[in-house]
Amino acid sequence: MPLPATAWRAEVEFERRLVHAGGTLYPVPYLLGWFTWTETRYFLVAALAVVLSLEFLRLVVGLDHPLYRKLTREYESDALAGYALYQVSMTGAVLLLEPTIAIPAMWMLSVGDPVSGALADNEATEAKRPAAWIAMFLVCFGLAVPFTIPAFGPDVGVAVAIAGAAPAAVADGLPPIVRGVAIDDNLTIPPAAAGGMLLAIAVLG
Structure with missing residues (x-):
């Protein structure tokens, strides 16, 4: 018996968030000492090549795989899907930072975005509600401080974490609109977070 539309949508959104959170594993081999950062970069580039190949098959060749139909949204049917933009921003962060x-x-993208998404009920072009903004900021701040405090000390480290979490929350909660099209937060969260942290480091030394 088919699921009701609301139940089907909830199941699909859960599965999308589960895939989303899977990207948290990308830097884990580096943190465990199994990969160097250079090897992590190579791995992400290889993963990006696979993703872009899949998108080429979907958009140009017309491969209609059931997984695509289930995990892509209607507005992604003729454009790069969110998972591809996700991979682009993840790879960019690893290569440039x-x-x-x-x-x-x-991790602000792979963990923070699914958490805030679970608290939101908005269309792609709409701002998220305040609870989602707050949750996104707190999660992102909590993800940043284990890295920024050891690197920069307590005072500067906390400020750098805040400077990363705040723009990440804005990128997640208020998508920029270009010619009527919302820019996917899968693409904007990592650069927004990194830009805020780099700016804080430059200002605070």
Whole structure:
């Protein structure tokens, strides 16, 4: 018996968030000492190549895989899907940043975004409600401080964590609209978080 539309949507959103959270594992081999940061970069580049190949098959060749139909939203049917934008921003963070900044920025997307998404009930072009903003900020701050405090000391480290969490929450909760199209937060959260942290480091030394 088919699931009611609301139950089906809830199941799909849960599965999307589960896939989303899976990206948290990307830097774990580095943290455990199994990979160097350079090897982590190679791995993310390889994963990006696979993802872009899958998107080419979907968008250009027309491969209609059941997984695509289940985990992509209607507005992604003729554009790069959220998971591809996710992979682009994750790979960009690893390639352009050192671990102290890159890993919190990545986890703000892989952990913070699903948490805030579970508290939100909005369309892609709409702002999230205050509870989602607050949850996103607190989760992102909590993810950053284990990296920023050891690197920069308590005072500067807390400020750097705040400077990363705040723009991450804004990028998550208030999507920029370009020509009527919302820019996916899968693409904007890591650079927003990293930019805030780098700015704080530059100002505070």
